[in-house]
Amino acid sequence: MLTAKLLEKYADVLLWGLTTSRPNPYEPGDTVLVQYDLAGLKLAEVLFAKLMARGINVVPRLTFTSRMELDFYQLANESQLSFIAPGTKELYENLHGAVHILAPDSLTHLSGIDPKRIAQTAIARKPFRDILVKREEAGQFGWTLCVCPTDEYARCAGLSKKEFTEQIIKACHLRAADPVKEWNRIFAEAMEIKNWLNGLAVVSYHVESAGVDLTVTPGEHRRFKGISGHNIPSFELFLSPDWRGTEGVYFADQPSYRSGNLVKGVRLEFKKGEVVDVKAEQGEEFVKKQVAMDNGSNKLGEFSLTDRRFSKIDKFMANTLFDENFGGEYGNCHVALGSSYSDTFDGDPAQLTEARKAELGFNDSALHWDLVNTENKRVTATLKGGGTLVVYENGQFTC
Structure with missing residues (x-):
């Protein structure tokens, strides 16, 4: 329900978010992870092209489907729950940016899983999240994320898919002639409030x-x-x-x-x-x-x-x-x-x-x-x- 024109604008706003989130400018040859759910593929494709045009090395990663995620937590033994794929540390130590496109096909598929099993995996992955935190602290890493409309999101929110999509369009200023200009305006106004609070x-x-x-x-x-x-x-x-x-x-x-x-x-x-x-x-x-x-x-x-x-x-x-x-x-x-x-x-x-x-x-x-x-x-x-x-x-x- 996001038209090709709206997807282009959405990708431009994501680029604004990615570049604004890091104090140092991105350079050709930098590496950016684009992680997306299957329903976010169209937006990921548009963003991929824009990043490639800037000379960025893009690492696209499809996330677990809800079926895969449920099977993982139902079937994994103790070792599998804490498993980290080879190369994860090396990838994270060399990432300069990441974009996460959230478009799940289920929000409730893990409701029957013991939260302790989910927590065990989260704890095992924390050291790798800490790597990105350290890189961000050093100004070497930036990130942003967004949402694509899905039937499941709309159902769980009690909205029609059209209503859900409209919230995204309004919130991200995608109907503006220049959405990035709108975000720069909001950024400047927020800076004034932050300066007041911090003073x-x-x-x-x-x-x-x-x-x-x-x-x-x-x-x-x-x-x-x-x-x-x-x-x-x-x-x-x-x-x-x-x-x-x-x-x-x-x-x-x-x-x-x-x-x-x-x-x-x-x-x-x-x-x-x-x-x-x-x-x-x-x-x-x-x-x-x-x-x-x-x-x-x-x-x-x-x-x-x-x-x-x-x-x-x-x-x-x-x-x-x-x-x-x-x-x-x-x-x-x-x-x-x-x-x-x-x-x-x-x-x-x-x-x-x-x-x-x-x-x-x-x-x-x-x-x-x-x-x-x-x-x-x-x-x-x-x-x-x-x-x-x-x-x-x-x-x-x-x-």
Whole structure:
């Protein structure tokens, strides 16, 4: 349902995201991974040609189909669950960029799989994800990802495929004469807000809504990031807080699909930075297993706010990329359990050792799970030296 013209524009926006996500320009001879689901093949083909025309070496990779993925987790023995294909380390150590095109043919096929089996594979793959993190910290790697419409996405979101596709078109500005120009405008406006936020000396943020009463401590040497080319679309401004300062209750009123499971109404209570109580209207046992995945999965890795003036997304999309960027009437706040983003360090992330990350309260985990609240909310900053400032209200930043 994306026409040839729209696919061309979509690929141009992905190129904008890929190049914007890396501080150093791409050069002929660089290597970029293009990973795609089968239903995303048409977009992958258009993007492949554009990258090749720039002299980029493209590594195309088709992901597991849902049948393959289900068979993998049903049939794999202990060794197979942790298997890493030969050459993976060498590939990751030499990648300069990656684009992921999400177009799954099923979101629920893993619902009967023990989450511990999925977690075992995620933990085995984490060292290779860490390679890319290190390369990104050094300015050698950039990435972006996007969504293509599928019948399954539309079904799980409760939309027609036409409605689902329209959300993508609106959110990515694909009907604009020059979508890249629109993204550059959004990038510039977001930079002004980030500069304002990063200029504040903040001790903590207090998030209040009908279901949320949460204090988040940004910690030392932090900066807000966002709208940086990572993810298309992306309108969130976020930081990775000092997990040790998280206190109170967070409620995700937006549903979430993860590992084939639909969860609704997740309520998390934090004390001294750790989740001490988990409740959910649906999928509670699954959430508890995710929280217990490893030593960092019960702690915060991200705190994020989306301004409704940026985002045109106003429907649940059954995909975290879109749902964490929900605009609607009141924007959204989301937190992520698990791994943190080292690029929210206000210095050179490449200089961050594991010991320094731990000292600053950057969380480490094989999990990174975004949970979204779309209620009307107020976010109040407590400032160093005394005083408070409302930084977000009625779905938008107050600057």
